[in-house]
Amino acid sequence: MAIISAIxxxxxxxxxxxxxxxxxxxxxxxxxxxxxETAISLLPGANCGGCGFPGCAGLATAIVxxxxxxxxxxxxxxxxxxxLAIALGMADTGGATPKAATVxxxxxxxxxxxxxxxxxxxxxxxxxxxxxGPWLCPHRCVGLGSCEKACQFGAITMGPDSLPVIDREKxxxxxxxxxxxxKNIIKLTDQAKKVxxxxxxPEKGPDVRKVxxxxxxxxxxxxxxxxxxxxxxxxxxxxxxxEKCVECGACVAKCPQKTIHLLGKPGFKGQxxxxxxxxxxxxxxxxxxxxxQAVKGGTPKEKHQIIPEKCVGCGACVVKCPKKCITxxxxx
Amino acid sequence: xxxxxxxxxxVAIFIENFVLNQILGICPFVGVSNKIDSAVGMGLAVTxxxxxAGAVTWSIQEFFLVPFRLEYLxxxxxxxxxxxxxxxxxxxxxxxxxxLYQALGVYLPLITTNCAVLGVALLNVRKNYSLVESxxxxxxxxxxxxxxxxxxxxIRERLEVADTPVAxxxxxxTFITAGLMAIAFYGFAGLV
Numbered sequence: 001m002a003i004i005s006a007i008x009x010x011x012x013x014x015x016x017x018x019x020x021x022x023x024x025x026x027x028x029x030x031x032x033x034x035x036x037e038t039a040i041s042l043l044p045g046a047n048c049g050g051c052g053f054p055g056c057a058g059l060a061t062a063i064v065x066x067x068x069x070x071x072x073x074x075x076x077x078x079x080x081x082x083x084l085a086i087a088l089g090m091a092d093t094g095g096a097t098p099k100a101a102t103v104x105x106x107x108x109x110x111x112x113x114x115x116x117x118x119x120x121x122x123x124x125x126x127x128x129x130x131x132x133g134p135w136l137c138p139h140r141c142v143g144l145g146s147c148e149k150a151c152q153f154g155a156i157t158m159g160p161d162s163l164p165v166i167d168r169e170k171x172x173x174x175x176x177x178x179x180x181x182x183k184n185i186i187k188l189t190d191q192a193k194k195v196x197x198x199x200x201x202p203e204k205g206p207d208v209r210k211v212x213x214x215x216x217x218x219x220x221x222x223x224x225x226x227x228x229x230x231x232x233x234x235x236x237x238x239x240x241x242x243e244k245c246v247e248c249g250a251c252v253a254k255c256p257q258k259t260i261h262l263l264g265k266p267g268f269k270g271q272x273x274x275x276x277x278x279x280x281x282x283x284x285x286x287x288x289x290x291x292x293q294a295v296k297g298g299t300p301k302e303k304h305q306i307i308p309e310k311c312v313g314c315g316a317c318v319v320k321c322p323k324k325c326i327t328x329x330x331x332x
Numbered sequence: 333x334x335x336x337x338x339x340x341x342x343v344a345i346f347i348e349n350f351v352l353n354q355i356l357g358i359c360p361f362v363g364v365s366n367k368i369d370s371a372v373g374m375g376l377a378v379t380x381x382x383x384x385a386g387a388v389t390w391s392i393q394e395f396f397l398v399p400f401r402l403e404y405l406x407x408x409x410x411x412x413x414x415x416x417x418x419x420x421x422x423x424x425x426x427x428x429x430x431x432l433y434q435a436l437g438v439y440l441p442l443i444t445t446n447c448a449v450l451g452v453a454l455l456n457v458r459k460n461y462s463l464v465e466s467x468x469x470x471x472x473x474x475x476x477x478x479x480x481x482x483x484x485x486x487i488r489e490r491l492e493v494a495d496t497p498v499a500x501x502x503x504x505x506t507f508i509t510a511g512l513m514a515i516a517f518y519g520f521a522g523l524v
Contacts, residue, residue: 005400013392013409017416024420028427054437 035064035088042084044075048152050174064088074099075153075172099173100191101147101155101166105183106198106214106261107140109161113211118144125182133183136211139201141185147177168263194263195240195247197222202235216259222251227291227314248314253331269331271313273306279325280304286317286326337468339524340461344472346520350448351480352513357448360439361481362506370435371485372478377425377436379474381417381443382452386470388413389453390463410453411444418444448477483513 039060047055051072053062062068063084070081070090084090107113118127118134124146127133133142143162155170156177164177168191178186185200197216201208205217218236230244231251238251238260252262253270262268273294275286282301294310295317297303306326318326350356357378364374389410397403422440426433433440443449452473456466487509496505 002401006402006405009396009400009402010405010409010412013396013412017412021416021419021423024423028423030426030430 033064036060038087039063039084042076042080042087043073044077044080044172046075046152046174048075048172048174048176050074050172050176063090074174098191099188100168100171101173101175101177101186102189102196103141103164103166103186104196104198104200105139105141105163105185106259107135107137107161107163107212108214109143109163110213113137113140113213124180128182137201137208137215138211139183139185139199139203140212141181142183146180146182147186150176150180152176190242193242193245193247195245195249195252196261196263197238197240197259198261199237199259202237204236208236214258217257219256221254221256222260225250225254225312227312246314246316248312248316250312250314253313271315271328271330272308272311273313273315273317273326274329275304275306276325276327277303277305279323281323283322285320285322289316289320291316337465340465341468341472343524344469345476345479346517347523348473349476349480349517349520350451350473351477352510352517354448354451355514356451357446357477358510359442360446361477361484361510362503363442364436364439365481365484365488365506367435368482368485368489370432371481373425373429373432374436374439375474375478375481377421377440378443378446378449378477379471381414381421382449382470382474382477383467384417385410385414385449385453386456386466386473387463388417390456390461390466393457394463406454406457407450410450414449414453415444448473480513484510487513 036057040057043056043060045056049055051059051074053059053072059068059073063070063072067090070076070084070088076084113136115131115134115136118130120126120130122144124133124142124144127142127144132138133140135142141163143158145158145164147164148156148158152174153170153172155167155172156164157167159165164186171191173188173191175188178184178188183200189196198214199208199212199216201212201215205219208215208217216237218233218238220233220238222238223231223233227248227250228244228246230241230246231238232241233239247262249262249268249270252260252268280303282297282303284297284300284304286304287295287297291314292310292312294307294312296305296307313328313331315328318328348354351358351361360374360378365371392409392413393403393406397405397409418441421443422433425436425440452470456469459469461469488506491505491509500508
């Protein structure tokens with residue numbers, strides 16, 4: 001009996017309030033711009049905040065009402081961007097160059113570089129409050145995965161070396177991990193660029209050596225070897241100008257500390273161009289393009305040869321050769 | 333009688349201030365006290381919801397729950413009332429004052445979970461208030477929230493330009509301010 005009256009009463013209350021609300025929703029209905037609805041449906045809906053607006057709905061409103069470019073969303077797929085541009089009658093300006101997060105640290109997890117065993121809260125921000133983190137290098141990745149927790153797209157996993165591994169396909173460059181990292185070692189770089197200086201320590205060479213085997217000591221060898229002036233040394237730290245870098249890997253091979261990495265090719269030792277002589281017609285294009293005087297020849301019709309000692313494997317001649325007879329061979 | 337009602341009113345506003353004395357409804361108190369404008373809007377919305385909720389929940393308690401001996405459904409039915417009222421208020425504000433709707437943002441639907449509103453409904457029942465007394469207590473509670481919010485917003489607008497130590501900026505100084513305000517409101521104890 002009691003249960004029936006309870007059900008009846010709650011049902012009655014629910015019905016009455018439902019009726020009032022349904023009446024009110026018609027009486028006080030607000031017509032929303034249907035274009036905003038379209039924009040919301042085509043935006044990713046992850047509400048990651050990478051655009052700087054409060055969630056996808058905020059960006060949708062800004063796109064429709066203030067004419068903010070659709071490409072403000074770093075996450076949106078090309079197909080949806082095109083659809084949205086058509087739906088809103090806006091020009092599809094194309095996406096910005098796709099970016100991806102890159103961890104500028106490759107510190108080894110060796111015990112000799114550990115300052116102390118941290119057993120507190122598993123959070124990087126908390127860990128650096130204790131004597132600036134558990135590692136001797138003040139700039140090393142804390143390794144507790146605050147970035148992994150911040151990533152909404154599952155693009156970050158903590159690797160075996162107490163360093164985050166970023167899935168550059170999944171990464172949408174929303175920048176949440178960049179803000180989550182208390183050491184500021186995550187940077188957004190062009191997704192396609194593969195050569196990175198995996199260090200963020202501005203300390204002087206000897207100080208870096210004391211706390212890390214693979215930190216940048218600011219020796220400047222990379223800046224010297226780079227034929228494209230893409231590397232400068234700033235605050236004892238090599239910095240790559242990604243606009244100039246052609247990913248030849250010369251600096252990767254040269255770096256004495258193995259700080260500069262070529263993504264996807266661990267243990268990369270450099271490469272050298274090799275000319276398939278029978279196919280060479282002696283057009284001198286490779287001779288002209290080489291910035292290192294590493295190509296023998298120069299008089300037309302004379303077959304070219306590479307001088308291995310001078311070649312850094314930048315690949316400029318490979319691109320230029322009309323007969324496609326130059327290949328890059330990795331060094332032994 | 334009138335004296336009793338007046339004292340209920342004063343007690344609800346100052347002595348048993350929901351925010352500063354009973355520590356209820358802290359979320360909007362901290363969240364919406366950035367600017368006086370939105371604080372006024374939020375305060376009025378909460379007051380409106382509180383008064384209506386106080387009256388409606390009293391009626392439900394008196395005419396449905398007690399006669400059918402369903403007092404155990406108190407929390408459930410009260411929350412139903414509050415949720416419906418908040419939804420209603422949201423619709424009205426969205427239609428009539430879109431700028432206020434924008435300013436309140438997520439805190440408007442959060443009035444549903446503002447425990448001050450549920451608190452006032454439950455306290456009305458616990459104190460055996462009549463309909464008028466309930467309404468007055470709710471109005472006082474709402475106004476008390478309103479005042480606390482406005483005072484806080486005023487202080488925070490000045491704190492924006494004050495030379496606050498870096499570590500104290502933002503949330504920390506807000507909490508300290510709230511604590512000091514609560515201590516100040518203790519001064520009203522014994523007024524009635």
